[in-house]
Amino acid sequence: MTDLATDVLVVGGGPAATWAALAAARAGARVVLADKGYCGTSGATAAGGTGVWYVPPDPAAREAAMAARESLGGHLADRRWMARVLDETYARINELAVGAGR
Numbered sequence: 001m002t003d004l005a006t007d008v009l010v011v012g013g014g015p016a017a018t019w020a021a022l023a024a025a026r027a028g029a030r031v032v033l034a035d036k037g038y039c040g041t042s043g044a045t046a047a048g049g050t051g052v053w054y055v056p057p058d059p060a061a062r063e064a065a066m067a068a069r070e071s072l073g074g075h076l077a078d079r080r081w082m083a084r085v086l087d088e089t090y091a092r093i094n095e096l097a098v099g100a101g102r
Contacts, residue, residue, distance in 0.1 A: 006032040013039035015052055019092050054093050055086050062086055 008024040010017050013035030021033040033039070055065045066082045 004032050006030045008032070009034065011035075013037070015092075015096075018096060022096065052093060053085060053089050055090065057087070057090060 007029040008021070008031045010021040010024070010031065010033045013033060017033065017035075018039050021031050025031045053065065053069075055061050062083070065086065066077070066079060069082060070077045070079075
């Protein structure tokens with residue numbers, strides 16, 4: 001058995017958990033991320049085909065993405081929130097890609 005000391009324990013390896021673990025580590029915390037597989041290959045992310053709304057910051061592409069989501073949601077979406085999600089997701093996915101390459 002292995003003993004681990006940690007400041008932050010993250011259970012699960014989906015996008016949100018991985019971002020949380022990365023942010024905690026960058027803030028100086030000792031982090032342990034526990035997942036039953038590899039990050040992004042288990043849980044809802046793998047079996048459910050969970051999609052990440054990754055759209056480059058091109059105004060036409062963003063408009064098309066938001067219009068499509070509005071249509072799916074009965075036009076009940078808040079565009080300011082949608083823009084924030086698009087910005088954060090684009091930044092964080094790129095951040096994870098860089099971190100994964102280390």
